[in-house]
Amino acid sequence: MTSPVSTPSQAPDATPPAASAPAAASINLRSQLGTYIGLALVLCGMVALFSSLSDYFLTVETFVTIANEIPALAVMAVGMTFVLIIAGIDLSVGSVLALSAAVTAAAIVQWKLAVPLAAALGLATGLLCGAITGAVAVAWRLPTFIVSLGMLEAVRGGAYLVTESRTQYVGDAIAGLAAPWVGGISAAFVLALAIVAVGQLLLTRTVFGRYVVGIGTNEEAMRLAGVDPRPIRVIVFAATGLLAGLAGLMQAARLEAADPNSGVGIELQVIAAVVIGGTSLMGGRGSVVNTFFGVLIIAVLEAGLAQVGASEPSKRIITGAVIVAAVIIDTLRQRRAGTA
């Protein structure tokens, strides 16, 4: 049943034929800002809460720490945003992260390669893993859920192989990525921000982004409009693999070690961040900037709970409740504004 929709904005400068039609750009901008507000509110609420619980939460130090903890999650979430928009899912990011870090560490420590070369090798590994997931799914027209689940297992096995199931100590060879820069902020954080910005532009301003959204909305229609969805799918997964690889480097740089167990279960955290950011799991709709808000919410929650020393049970219960609540608040706000 078509329920009467609340009248959207009566912007004054109506030009075209029927009814009030605000210029497209202004619609987009306003509804975009609108979406940010919902998530920003959730975030502020959380910061306020933790500040009241801990004397040291509302300090520059806390925020610098959080800023330096999120790059890995953030870059993976950018990739995952594209994956979800294209109506896919990638469960293998955590394993890819571990393998890329492992390859980089092995390249430095065992094969004695130069650091840039080793890093490139790690990134290439991630790219390859993602490309395989995409290509297998495309070639046999399989659900990406199951292909990436297979990759989750297989790539983790690969990480064990490369490290011989031992945490590889790398030392500060690649620590530069995580080292504090201006005001304690690391290069990794700046890089992550740049990737968020590029991701958003790519999604909204390029032909590629248009294709991604279209394929996620109605693949058959895109095919019949002359767009071959297959290479685009593969590219999206390959890019996500690359970003997971980058996350692996960031992780290794921070910990100065490559742990074959790192990133276990992180795929759900990444997807949660993306979905909290309002991206649809059904494809066709999403925003990289909002994903970044989702990442912030998750990071602040984790940091805050650890800082106030919440017990393990209450950590889990609160995390679960916040994930659902964030999505509810955001959804309600969007519905009220008529954008969802």
Place this chain on the structure above:
Amino acid sequence: MTSPVSTPSQAPDATPPAASAPAAASINLRSQLGTYIGLALVLCGMVALFSSLSDYFLTVETFVTIANEIPALAVMAVGMTFVLIIAGIDLSVGSVLALSAAVTAAAIVQWKLAVPLAAALGLATGLLCGAITGAVAVAWRLPTFIVSLGMLEAVRGGAYLVTESRTQYVGDAIAGLAAPWVGGISAAFVLALAIVAVGQLLLTRTVFGRYVVGIGTNEEAMRLAGVDPRPIRVIVFAATGLLAGLAGLMQAARLEAADPNSGVGIELQVIAAVVIGGTSLMGGRGSVVNTFFGVLIIAVLEAGLAQVGASEPSKRIITGAVIVAAVIIDTLRQRRAGTA
């Protein structure tokens, strides 16, 4: 100039222009049997392989062991089949399993309740968790992925709370469920088989089952036809919660203890079993019997790899490859048969 006219067709007038429709029943039966064959082949291939690698694989004992290991996975997979058909997903089953087991154990050990009552309490806990997932998703029209992800966290926290993060030893009070019966087969296995059968009948032979398929395919059409999808969604999730609770009891009966960490990550295994069984993640299509084949494939793989003592990396790599390969084989076979 114009194309030569081909000979007037000798189409017998009796046949309608539409697709010639052989008796439906025979189509259904054939395509059903057809689907089983693909998965059965994969299964046989695996059994043959492991038998050649280990002297003791092809023994009654191995199969009895496998039979007694799968009930928990099987009953959760039955619920998950319905969830996927209705175009949902439930990531919380592993946590619900742990909480139900924990509640049952606490009821027996701490609150000194009678065993049947304690078991009922455990099952009710599962039902309630599932119902909450379903109801929250329905009430705010949220994706079940995110709601059940929230529940995954929160319910796990609940399991820690109830057990105080310690494994609760129950003893053989509820061991009966897992105790060997005729030929070493446990009551749990028989129960699981019965649930598979009931699930399949429910799906194919009842009004409820038809509604589930309809809602998963085209919710709007169902709504327009006067079927309210909301209670049906809630029931499907509640039932899945109940079955996860039952899996918790089965697990507890086997362990004679409730481990608050049990079932971590099992949701992916359950979903893998269902998808290997050919159920679509997009909703609208699936079969409980095929899901059972998926469960068998996963169980045989796990058992076989353990018996041959495969190394951890190779276990992971092989598991990943088999998951993808099983789905590829099944998909190709179905496509050739024109059923997909």
Place this chain on the structure above:
Amino acid sequence: QDKPKVALVMKSLANEFFRTMEDGAKAHQKAHASQYTLIANGIKDETDTAAQIKMVEQMVAQKINALVIAPADSKALVPVVKAAIDKGILVVNIDNQLDAAALKEKNITVPFVGPDNRAGARLVGDELARTLKAGDKVGIIEGVSTTFNAQQRTLGFQDAMKAAGVTVVGVQSGQWEIDKGNTVAAGMLREHPDLKALLAGNDSMALGAVAAVKAAGKTGKVQVVGYDNIGAIKPMLADGRVLATADQFAAKQAVFGIETALTALADKTPQASMPAVIKTDVVLVTKTSK
């Protein structure tokens, strides 16, 4: 001609600790190939009890003669161990001790070959305490809280701190993992700017703690200790970022377990009359230890 078949069932083979154990066992088997055959298995993480039970059942189906097990859970593995014993399989417990009460209820005895985790943690704690003074604040990062040895190590750390009059401001779980250990350590450092040390239940979490200390710009001001003496910790011991750890000789634990089982098989010692505990070593490791 029928060599006895021994199964070694461990926890996460992705943990260096168990990899070392597995390598030790395999090397031992190679050296004594004429005496027995070995099947080594692990599970995918430290906590998947159900999977470990399945593993034991599969080993029973393989008609093994002896089982050497590092249980993922001290209580939940008892029923399946009993089932194995009932089938005439000789069982030896290593690394993490099975729950005494549960064994008693099942009326079985299983010899434990392994170290005293509480004592080991105490050694590490005492070493740390020498650099602290009464009233200093420290935090403990615990392993998976449901495991007996994690609980024991936390107790050992607490014993040492109490003896030195040092205040433990918090115990949080880092799940035996580097990432989680890092997050928890970072939180503790922010909440307690005057924290003097972090005591981690294993070396993976200690690595995470070291990174957190560095990120907070407190290298050298906050001490870190660990447990296990894995390879990756050695450079940190060398440059002082980690003060101490404990070595519990993973490889030897498995070998002792296997040898205990082989001897009992050869002597036809019944399960019931095997010794209850065979202690293995745990030693303190610092920069200066060899």
Place this chain on the structure above:
Amino acid sequence: MADTAADAPAGAELLSLQDIGKDYAAPVLDGVSLALRPGEVLALTGENGAGKSTLSKIVCGLVVPTRGRMTLAGAPFGPGSRREAERQGVRMVMQELGLVPTLSVAENLLLDRLPQRAGWLRRGELHALATRQLEKIGMQHIDPATPVARLGIGQQQMVEIARNLQDHTRVLVLDEPTAMLTPRETAHLFEQIALLKARGVGIVYVSHRLEELQRIADRVAVLRDGRLVDVRAMAGVRESELVERMVGRAVHEHEGRPRRPAGPVLLSARGLGRAQAVRDVDLSLHAGEVMGLAGLVGSGRTELVRLLFGADPADRGEITLSGKARRFRSPMQAIRAGIGLVTEDRKSQGLLLPQSIRVNATLSDLGAVARGGWLRAGKERGIARRLVQTLRIRSRSEEQPVATLSGGNQQKVVFARWLHRECDVLLLDEPTRGVDVGARADLYAELDRMADAGKALLMVSSDLRELMAMCDRIGVMRAGRLVATFERGAWSEQSLLAAAFGDPRTSSPDP
């Protein structure tokens, strides 16, 4: 608006609407008052977006009106849901299909009242009931256990109609029921309508096919911009009059035009085939001509154009484009070679429904609105705006989501895409389905312009009059074969139908 009661059949009012209005962002219906009598067929017509479907949905409880009242047999009537309307005997066949493809024909037919005992389906009864229902519309040859997904779109429409032919129906609203039907099915439907009339059912019949209205309607109501501009007895109304009322201007018809001069062969097929759906089709399409494809539902027309477009792989045969043998493995290759396809099913194969008109219209050639992969927003908006104007797509702006456009306007958006990307050969599969007369004329004018510019057009349509008006040649398909091709002047409605049905008396004219 005044109801010219004098011309209407006698009888009490069955359904009456008073001053009905509906606002979305803007009003789409305003002050509509109308009465329906038992046993009459009231035709409802008007341009795309005039508000016909909205009005129909209000009657059937799918949309709640902003203003106004309704009565049913004298009693106040304000259904809050479709179910409620159905309980009172008011049913609707919707313009867009509302079937569940994974369920069987029988299950779809009886979705709201599946025969059961304690929740268990009674399959025997289900199939018996369904068969009876199918018989009513001459579809008894379809096995009720067939999944709906296996039916062609026309057959699906018939199932949708059958679902609403219920015994206790008092008012039946049919929203463009024949848009996807061929003459034979249409005839079955009309028989049913006659029976319902005789039983005193009041029927509201929405259609753009004016000749149909003349065959079955008693009265006709014309909507323009959400207002009722005319209600009168059907008898004696000339089509051109109706069209003027609807559109507010005169519309030219093409009947009797000469054949366009045909240029060289652009696209040709030899022995083209795919499974049973298309068999041994030989065809050549010339520059500057419009060729039609007629045939019954399921005769293989859609399959044929999809083969030519590379949307499905051909099993056999070859395709030649501008003298060069080509093998298209994907639509992308066909499009690069200069072929376009306006798809049959706009919802599932044509449109990105949640996206704007702009996004949908420029989709086939984003290169034209991009530089170096970056979209040029201003240029794109300009192009979209121009397309909206050219095709008179009724919308708030080019940013309106396509999902909220009326059916006919959605169809225009699909067409707009291929105006945006110029191609040498344009295949059109039922391009005017659901498009009003005025807009059709616009569309025909565009097709004319394209033909004049030397493009080759192949148009599938189930509307013979349209084909006869527009085409230079008409091919007829039957059971996957191209059984006859008629030159302009050499055809008649009779001969086309006969070829489509396989009447042995027809001998196809020689080329």
